[in-house]
Amino acid sequence: xxxxxxxxxxxxxxxxxxxxxxxxxxxxxxxxxxxxxxxxxxxxxxxxxxxxxxxxxxxxxxxxxxxxxxxxxxxxxxxxxxxxxxxxxxxxxxxxxxxxxxxxxxxxxxxxxxxxxxxxxxxxxxxxxxxxxxxxxxxxxxxxxxxx
Numbered sequence: 113x114x115x116x117x118x119x120x121x122x123x124x125x126x127x128x129x130x131x132x133x134x135x136x137x138x139x140x141x142x143x144x145x146x147x148x149x150x151x152x153x154x155x156x157x158x159x160x161x162x163x164x165x166x167x168x169x170x171x172x173x174x175x176x177x178x179x180x181x182x183x184x185x186x187x188x189x190x191x192x193x194x195x196x197x198x199x200x201x202x203x204x205x206x207x208x209x210x211x212x213x214x215x216x217x218x219x220x221x222x223x224x225x226x227x228x229x230x231x232x233x234x235x236x237x238x239x240x241x242x243x244x245x246x247x248x249x250x251x252x253x254x255x256x257x258x259x260x
Contacts, residue, residue: 145181148181152180
């Protein structure tokens, strides 16, 4: 069984795993940059062997490769920032729509409750009218029998 040291209530093992994952991600990023640089150098060599002028987008030296890599990284970071902003906007819009839906559902429930109240009131008035008609009918019928 592994002995796990505790630091601030958290196992050191978890902190080490997080650090290792961060280092691995950094290594993969560096590996990608090196592969891009190697590819650019290979293209340059091939173009020089063929005595062709390099295309304008191709960096001409290590400084240009570094600058191109930095520009590419900035473009990627800008795109990530734009996507985060769009996600935040969509989350805000979603929250607003959910609030509107709750309000709408509350209004629908209020209308249903009012509809039931009106229907009960209509039945009560109808029953009262029928009761009055019976009472008037009996009184009128009773009054006609007494006048004979």
